[in-house]
Amino acid sequence: MKYFLVMCISLGLLLQNFSKSLIVMQFQAQQSYIAKVLCENRSKPEMHCNGKCYLKKKLDRDTRQEKNSNMGKERFEVMFVNAIPTLQLDAPDEMLQHSSFYCNPLIVSPVYSIFHPPQPQVC
Secondary structure (H helix, E strand, O other): OHHHHHHHHHHHHHHHHOHHHHHHHHHHHOHHHHHHHHOOOOOOHHHOOOOHHHHHHHHHHHHHHHHHHHHHHHOOOOOOOOOOOOOOOOOOHHHOOOOOOOOOOOOOOOOOOOOOOOOOOOO
């Protein structure tokens, strides 16, 4: 079911993006029928329209629909808000115990029996 839904949505998006190409392909496939029946200038053969007026009308209609559908998309602005609240875990000053502790830093050489580079293994 998921696969079918994904395919339908993908197909819908592809058809929407390639609508002009589909209109032109449909025109070329049915050009003789459009020129004989649907052409506005079929009574004027000297114009050699051959249904191009019908194609222009369809493309203009598609452009208007695309423009109308894009109008709603231009109105919205994207704004990111940092809505993560910060939590401060600071204790009040009177509850803190102030203690100072000082150690003499001694330079200690590393223990080489533990820390040593890896030994190459010979097979």
